[in-house]
Amino acid sequence: MSSNRRDWMAGAGALVLAAVAGHGSAQPADxxxxxxxxPPLPALGTLWSVPPMELLDGARFEPARADGQVxxxxxxxxxxxxxxxxTPHLNAFWQRHRQRPGWQLLTLSIDRTREAALRYLQQRGYAFPCAWVTPDIQRAMPKPKGLPITLVRGxxxxxxxxERGQLFAEDIDVIAQWL
Known part of the structure; x- marks a missing residue:
């Protein structure tokens, strides 16, 4: 993605987050x-740990299962x-590659409630692994500034x-190089 487009979208994303917060329709007012x-996006090469967490479908994400995988x-x-x-591009990518060994996808909803996140996924037919970010998850793995945030851990x-901000299909398809 070009630097100018990414910078514009990151700024716009911050404005959207602030506007949504003011209307109380997403996260709490704070x-x-x-x-x-x-925190800022992590620098390339930064070691990134992920805590165990419950997924919206009732399964659990166990970090040890992701060791040695993208x-x-x-x-x-x-x-x-x-x-x-x-998200539709990410869902299509997941559908195409989900049976491929050596990688995992973990999405993290920052919606105000678990139910809002679950409803959104169900309405759109998304079935990729998703956790709702609880205060414990946020403390253990703080979301970097902006939205959406996409990290690829090797x-x-x-x-x-x-990456911070909107990604297009071709941006997400680049992830395949690490699978």
Whole structure:
């Protein structure tokens, strides 16, 4: 993705998060304050650990099962227009590659409630692995600033790529090079 397009979308995404917070339709009212304190995207090569967590379908994500595999992490919200544009591409990528060994996808909803995230996934027919970000998950693995956030963690546990903002199909297809 070009730097100018990415920078514009990152700024627009921050405005959307602030606007949504003000309307109370996504995260609690303090989401704008939390977003202001959010860490930057991790630098390439940064070691990135992921805590165990319950998925919305009742299964569990166990970090040990992702050891030695590529792990794609994607933070999203049902109220985020950039997420709404990106998520169908990510879902199509997951559908094409989900049987391929050596990689996992973990999406992370920052919706206000677990039920809102689940409803959004069901309405759109998305069945990829998804956890709702609880305060415990947020403390253990703080979401970087912006939305959506896409991180690709390599087999060695280090960040291969980190993207903030809307991704297009061709941007997501690039992830296949690491699978």
């Amino acid at each position: 989401v704008a304050a939390a977003e202001a304190k959010a 792990l794609v992490l994607y933070w999203w919200a049902s109220t985020c227009p950039f997420c709404a544009a990106t 087999r060695d546990g280090r960040i291969l790529t980190a």
